[in-house]
Amino acid sequence: MSLMHDSPAALALHSFTVLPQAPAITLSLPRRGCIAVLGIAPDCQDIETLTARLTGQATIGRAVMPPQAGRMLVAGEDVTHRPPGSRHVASCGVHAPLFGHLSVLDNILFPLRAQGTLEPHEILRQGHDLLALTGLDHARHLRADTLSPSQAFRAGLARALIQKPEALILNQPFADMAPQTSQQEQAMLDRLRHALGLSILLMTRQRSEALLSADSIAVMDRGALLQNADAPTLLSRPACPAVAVAMDDANVLTGKVLDIEDDIASLRLPSGETVEAMADHALAIDDLACICIPPDRLSVLFPRLGAHAQEETESGDVHCTLVAAHHLGRTIIMRLRSRDGTEITLHRPPVHTMRDLQPGRTGLVAWQARNAIAFPMDEKSR
Structure with a gap:
C-alpha cells in the first residue's frame, strides 16, 4: 500500500544529541520502515544512551533527561520531554528484561494492566492474539526466567507490541542468541513487520543483523552519525574510511x-x-x-x-x-x-x-x- 507523501515519519530526530561531545544527528524512520543503527564504537555507550533517551528511561530523579540539544517527534508529535508511557514508542532488548517471576502471558499483559483503561477480557484477548502471532502459545504459562533466548525475545516483543506503538525500538535483541537462532528470529521479526506494518529502529553492533533486517543502516561511532544509507550505497560509496571498514x-x-x-x-x-x-x-x-x-x-x-x-x-x-x-x-x-x-x-x-x-x-x-x-x-x- 502506498503512503501519502505528507505522512509524518513514525519517528524523527532533529539535531538530536546522543553523547555530550558528539555532533547532533538528524534521522527519520518512515512508517513501516526499518532502520538499523549500527554502533561501531568499542563499547555500547552510544546506542544504549540513544535507546534510553528515546524511550524516556534516561532520567534525573523522576524527571526525563532530555537530549542536550534537539527534538524527538513520533508521528509528527513532539515527545522530547514526555515520560516513558506517553511517547507512543515501545521497546524490547537488553535494556528491558522480562519480569522473571511472572509467566510469559502475564509479562505480555503487564503494560495494559498497568494502564487500566481496558476491560480484563479485552486485555486477555489481545494477549492471546500476540501469543499466536509470536508462536508462544505453548509457553504462555512458563516463568520468564526459564525461557530460552529466542522465547525471551518473542515475549519481550509481544509485550512491546501489545502497546500498539507508533515506533518499535529494539536494543540489541539478538545479542544472547547463537547465530542460527538469531537468523531465525530476524526472519520472524521481518514477517511480523510486513504483516503488521511495524516501524522499527534496531540498535545493533552486528553488521549481519543490520544487513538482514533493515531497509537502511545508520552507522554510528561514539554518538556521531557517519552515514545513513541502504546497503548497496554503504558498500559502494562509503562516506569515510570508518564506514568502509565497518561495512566491508x-x-x-x-x-x-x-x-x-x-x-x-x-x-x-x-x-x-x-x-x-x-x-x-x-x-x-x-x-x-x-x-x-x-x-x-x-x-x-x-x-x-x-x-x-x-x-x-x-x-x-x-x-x-x-x-x-x-x-x-x-x-x-x-x-x-x-x-x-x-x-x-x-x-x-x-x-x-x-x-x-x-x-x-x-x-x-x-x-x-x-x-x-x-x-x-x-x-x-x-
Missing part, C-alpha cells in the same frame, strides 16, 4: 595524491608504487590519503617459480609477501604484507592450491580504480 572490512592503505583526473586519483604509496582510486569529493592534490579497498576486490599474481616479481610488474601493482592463507571452502583468505609493512587481506576464489600458498612467497596485488576510494586523511570537509 576494507583494507586501508596510505598514500600521497599526485594527480586527480575525471574523479580518479593517482597516489604514491610509502613503498614507492603508484596506484589509482576513486577520489572522494574533498580530496585534493598533495593530500595525504586513506585508500580503502574491500578484500574481495583485490587480485593477486604470484610470479612463476624461479621468476622475479619485478619482471612481471605492471603499473598499479603493489609488491607484497604472503604471510598466511586459509581455505574456507569457497573462499581463500590471504594475508600479505607490502614493502612498507602494511598488511593487506584478500578474499579470493579457491583457484590456488594450498601448496602454492606458502608463507614467504612474493606476489603482486592490484585492483581496479573503481573498486577503491581515496579519502583525505585529515577529513577536512567532514
